[in-house]
Amino acid sequence: MRKFALTLAAAAGLAALAASGAPAVSAERAVSIPPPRVDVTASGLQAAVFAGGCFWGMEAVFEGVKGVQSVTTGYAGGTKATATYDQVSSERTGHAEAIRIVYDPSKVSYGTLLQIYFSVAHDPTQLNRQTPDEGPSYRSAIFPQSPAQRQVAGAYIGQLNAAKVYPRPIATRVETGQFYPAEAYHQDFARRNPSHPYIVRWDKPKVAAFRAAFPSLAK
Known part of the structure; x- marks a missing residue:
């Protein structure tokens, strides 16, 4: 199911709810997970590429992280x-909807971005889907931008699986592939369309959960 495929009735109902100022759903809760035991050491601006379902919500979460x-x-x-x-x-x-994050490692590390990604940005135990969206383009995947990132990402998946912090195994794959920017109308979508039914239903609670779980990291 694509995110533009909301029924007209559901869209109208959620839009009315958003206009009323009442919350559509209660804020999702982040999964409490430990930080990575190992992290990437880097200087200068760095890039990270993550896929985890609809890129609108992923973008909205990480735009609010200090150092991004x-x-x-x-x-x-x-x-x-x-x-x-x-x-x-x-x-x-073969694509996954993804985001490319440019960040300052002196303010936020790659490992911290991974912790946010696994804790609250999406559900890493869902295979080829996230919430209402189904298909391999919604898969959970990390596209490391360096050998060090690949090592840390793989080790962190192993660490979290061993700690059994989720009720199911992590489905996240560490992949290789280039990143290509999406069309202009997809950029900053949540910020530009705060009352869009999909944003109200799925993404605003995710952003609220990030701010509640990581207050010191929120802009």
């Missing part, structure tokens, strides 16, 4: 020729 300079929505894991929303929606291109 920018977040771009896009597609990772497939080719440049098929990196468009219509083609990715076919679920035949």
Whole structure:
């Protein structure tokens, strides 16, 4: 199910609820997890690429993290020729909806970004889906931008699985692939469309959960 496929009735109901100022749902809760035992040491601006369901909500969460300079929505894991929303929606291109985070490691580390990613940005135990959205383009995946990131990401998945902090095994894959920016209308979507029914139902609670769980990291 694509995020634009909300029924008209559901969209109208959620839009009315948003206009009334009443919360559509209670804030989701972050999963309490330990930080990575190992982290990446780096200097200068760095990039991280994560996939975890709809890129609107992922972008909204990480835009609010101190030390994050920018977040771009896009597609990772497939080719440049098929990196468009219509083609990715076919679920035949190999892409995942993803975000590219540019961050200052002197203010927030790669390991901390991973902790937010696994704790609150999405459910890493869901295979090829997130909440109402289904298909491999909604898979949980990390696209390391350096060998050090790959080592830390793999070790952290092992650490979390061993700690049994989730009721099911982690489905997150550590992959290789290029990142391609999405269309302009997908960029900063939650910030530009705060009353959109999908944002109200799924993404605002996620952002609230991040701020509640990581208050010292919120802008």
